[in-house]
Amino acid sequence: MPLDIDLNITFSFPEEQSSSICESIAPSNIETPQFEFELNHPSNLIVEDNMNQDVPSNIESSEFEFELTHFSYVNDEDSLTSEINSRKRGFLTNEQRKAIYHILLSLSPDGKSHKYGVIPRIAALYNVHRSVIYRIWNQVKDTGNVCHRKTLCGRKRVQLDFERMRQVPLSKLSTYRALSNPLNIPKTSLIRLQKSGVIRRHSSTLKPYLKEDNMINRLRFCKDMLDSNSLPHDPKFISMHNIVFIDEKWFYITKTKKDEEEPYRTCKSKNFIGKLMFLAAVARPRFDDEKNVTFSGKIGIFPFVYEQPARRSSVNRVAGTLERKPITSVTREVNKSFLISKVLPAIKSMWPREDVGKIIYIQQDNARSHISTNDPDFCRAASEDGFDIQMTCQPPNSPDLNVLDLGFFNAIQSLQQQEAVNSIDELIDAVQKAFDDFSCQQSDKNFSTLQSCMIEITKIKGSNKYKIPHMKKDMMYNQGCIPTQLSCDSLLIQEVTEYLQSFDD
Template structure:
């Protein structure tokens, strides 16, 4: 047999694969004569496939008996020096502050880096990340509890006779059942980020990015206003919930010459977000957008925002000047230290930013264009999903007595939408509502009679 054939049939592993076993059997079958193996068939096959004669003989015997599967048990090899239970206990005895990296765990436990890597791969230990959350006082927790409780209503008994409480559809208020809520908030959007991940082929190199300082990266603050998507019966179409997104910037002529533009050229200048500028944006941009796009059958609108200092200028008395033509606008502040109770902070801003960062921006105008484009590209299904997540968060707030010590829920909304089983609203057990009512009564907090 030539050396080239032997090289082609050499094996990297000492264990025979199923494919190699089948090839050996086929080769032996070709040498059969009158139901028996030909003379020298086993030896020639062993040389051809670079295996021992005994291996070929046992393989043929197993084939004749009707079973060529491995005879070894499921777990073979030497016993581990340290069992999974021992590794779990050793790692558990180390303070969590000393488990931030694999090397830290190795230094603290004495286990090798390879052993820790294998433990991470087989699930003995897990990698998890944590983020700082807002510190809540007892008063904050009660306010969060009352806020979420006001968003729950009792439905009619189902077929089984049990009452079910469900998050109110369209984010309805308890005291005004046909009111609709518009979530408003501001956010900075940067032209670029300090660390950017990219996947490359072996012959590619990472792009060299430079800047004088992180302070020189252009950024723009935007005000966004959204509501829950719904069907607009008056227009016979779907209302996508996206009322608008506006940058705190103005076009003004340049006052002096520079190497970039001549004096008098129109340039984009940023506006400081003050009480006056925020009130002007609400009255001149948000309110007209609501009147233009909002379903006209529902003209009682609640504007929800956080407790930032510039928001103090927007009060109900200010909104009375624009509450015309049957429209009624009121302000509602979400509980302090509760960004998880606003749809924008909860996830919609993150979705916008994920799309905005796919476009390379080098100036303020580029940031504005990319951000507004991302806002328009997001589908109303994405916004509706965040509203469902908000309802799930409200239920968790009730479960944790107003605290924020919980993970954001994953409802698998996209899979449920494809299967046609996506719920319209998130349900809430009656026992949980009764528990919240009892806590609020103990703090002498009254809820509307409709609840």
């Protein structure tokens, strides 16, 4: 049966009665709010949903007012309680706890109790259980403080003396156990400090030793890679689209160490692990305006093998079947034959037709097994069919100036090691598959990294003591603004030019 209640009648406590009620319950350190509200509710009335508005967190007790204007009739409290419990409970800040206390104090007619339904509705308003509201009310009555209780718990954190750690020799920084003794800190504490980011692990790679002549040659090589049309005001590197990088790489059937418990693997010696050398040739890929690949740049990867008929029959093949055997000694003649019979035909068949007749450079390192730049047999084969292919060499002891050693070989080796191989034929197929699956976009990023390394080399006068800079190439590629020619500082190039002229004089 609906209740006959006039909700427009204004009720308010007399000022003296209101003050006496608040003073009886409010602690001395919390200001008593001045309030007035329109309220005529029996014990079975609760706040309507339009009260579900957050109370400002910066509210002051002296300025707090609360007005209750709409009510609805409910039969029981179970439906409201189940609705509250189904929600995810929240965490109340100190400002929210103060606001809840002021609401409770305003809605308490005698400063000790509250009308039926007020506590669940306030709990629903702040998305907490009603027991939290009761605890806030009781905490103020007991302690006079509505804020969270601050207690000291847990053990003290281990403090790391960084100055003492810097004095530890590098030979004792290789393992946690070696570092724990001079610092007098448990090994497990160092592991926790490393996981939390206080200390970090790092490795130091062994780089080639460079003489002064090597650094000068590296500096000249980087300067020659600049586009002559961009000098001297806006120096930029050439796009490197007409350079084919070649190099050799050993690939193994299995790794000597794997982070796994099974399977159980045995080998008489590391020298018995099957391996094979490959000759790779890579150029810079090309794309159209819509980022579609027009030229992959992957000339080919060629295994150093020879075919030999099987002498005896076995469960795998009959006698006379041709088998591929690895060439264990790659000499200059072997290298020349592979260049003439495999690399040059692959370049001529894959090179873009619009660039036929332009100069194509093949860059190799200075290994003793490599041919000279003016080898007559190679020059004769390179000038056939209308092509102009020339051989060049990178500076000595400079693997960071070859895009293959810079990142390409590591990438395809990681792909190859994901395949389980047991023979030379399976190894060749796995390496070829890794070479074909390598992304052209990643290959293009390697060329941008090569140009950034050249910039770092010019800054430190040809040395190799630098870190590869982070260029955010993924973000630049997604935005379609990754440059094919990186720019250099004109003052830096002028300084390098004067530095090289001092050695020429």
